[in-house]
Amino acid sequence: MRAVKLTSPGTLELVETPIPEPGPGQVRVKVAGAGLCHSDLHVLHLKSPWPGPALTLGHEGSGWIDALGAGVTGVTEGDPVLVNLIWSCGHCRPCVMGRDNACVSGGRHNHPPTPGLGPDGAMAEYMLVPVRHALPLGDIDPVTAGPLADAALTPMRAINSVRDRLTPGSTAVVIGVGGLGHLAVQILHASTSARIIAVDMSDDKLDLARRHGADLAVDSRGDAAEQILAESDGYGVDAVFDFAGVQPTVDLATSIVAPEGVVRLVGLGGGGLRFGADADTRALPWGVDIRKSYGGTLADLTEVIALAAQQKLTVESTVYPLDDFQRAFDDLDAGRVTGRAILQP
Ligand SMILES: [Zn+2]
Ligand SMILES: [Zn+2]
Incomplete structure (x- = not known):
């Protein structure tokens, strides 16, 4: 079978490799589609040979x-x-307490096993999966469903962690309307009564946000903080979801959040927090709750699948043949992808 492999730091190759045989507790999945994520670019450009040859x-x-591997039941x-x-x-x-995104198998400083970041992933004709982690899709088209597993799951976790705040009259801000952000807007629209403000620096992505339920789309090439504060009587907003995580967006998040509001840092852009443990409330108002959000739980994923089955969650996507993987990666790297790029074997 064909598989897109990281053969050395910075180099991807389409490699011919044997079709894998499922072991006990595993299923083999014939891949319909595999989404591309900025994390893939991050791994590609790592200087060290991690995550392995x-x-x-x-x-x-x-x-x-x-x-089906030995002992697998309940699926066909x-x-x-x-x-x-x-x-x-x-x-x-x-795991037992429902925080399986923090499974101890990842240890304190790594993450639990993730396909494509440890075990072989989905950019191939076939992949092996523990049966517990192969979730039924029902009538959802498998070709474009892949991004639900990260680009929708990760915002769902971030949103579920603040769901009690997203009551009628509240305001939620989504910074960055890319792969994750455009699904965050849809999850907020479909499952909360918050007013939604989307922020981006691309006209296409601001349009995308409006099409998917944003009440207001703010261009960050202008003074986004001033505009958003004006929209909230100068007081600030209830929740900010930052899907970029670069310094300007982290600064924007802390400058628009209301006292006792929440900030969820999701994007891994390397930005940092500047507030101190002091009485200065210009850097951060009193009581703000900040979380570095990671992935999501199986419960979050079942909610994602349910919303998609109700056609309340649509992955905007461009499908590339697997053989054309390099063009897909180049387009993602250059910011030319609206929504998600998907490789189809
Ligand atoms: Zn990802
Ligand atoms: Zn565990």
Whole structure:
């Protein structure tokens, strides 16, 4: 079979490799589509050989169950499935308490096993998946469903962590209307009563946000902080979701959040917080709750699939043939992708 592998830092190659055989507890999935994520670019450009030699990338996979390993029950060949992002163990304390995105298998400084960032991922014709992490897709088209596993799951976790704040009369701000951000706008629109303000620096992405339910789209090439504060009587907004995480967006988040409001830092752009443990409320108002949000839980993913099944969540996507992977990566790197790029084997 063909697989897109990271053969050395900075180099991806389409490699011919044997079709893998499922072991006990695993299923083999015939991949229908694999989403591209900025994390893939991050891994590609790492200078060290991590995450290991000849890794097949792709952590946003979906397809059809193709073969069952020993002991696997409850699924049938041909079932359409979404491959979960975080292959948690299901037994440790965080898993049992429903925080499986923080499964101890990742240790303190890494993350739990994730396809395409450890085990071989979805940018191939077939992949192996623990059956617990192959979730039924029902009638959802598997070709474009892959991004639900990260680009929708990750915003769902961030939003679920503040859901009690998103009551009628509240305002939520989504910074960055890319792969994750355009799905965050839809999740907020479909499942909360918050007023939604989207922020981006691209006309196309501001249009995308408006089409998917943003009440207001703010161009960050202007003074976004001033405009958003004016929209909230100078007081600030209830919740800010930052899907870029670069310094200007982290600064924007802390400068528009209301006292006792919440900030969820999701994008991994390397920005930092500047506030101190002092009485200065210009850098950060009193009581603000900040979280570095990671992935999502199996419960979050079932909610994502339910919203998509109700056609309340649409992945805007461009599908590229697997063989054309380099063009897809180049387009993502250059900011030419609206929504998500998907590789189809
Ligand atoms: Zn990702
Ligand atoms: Zn666990």
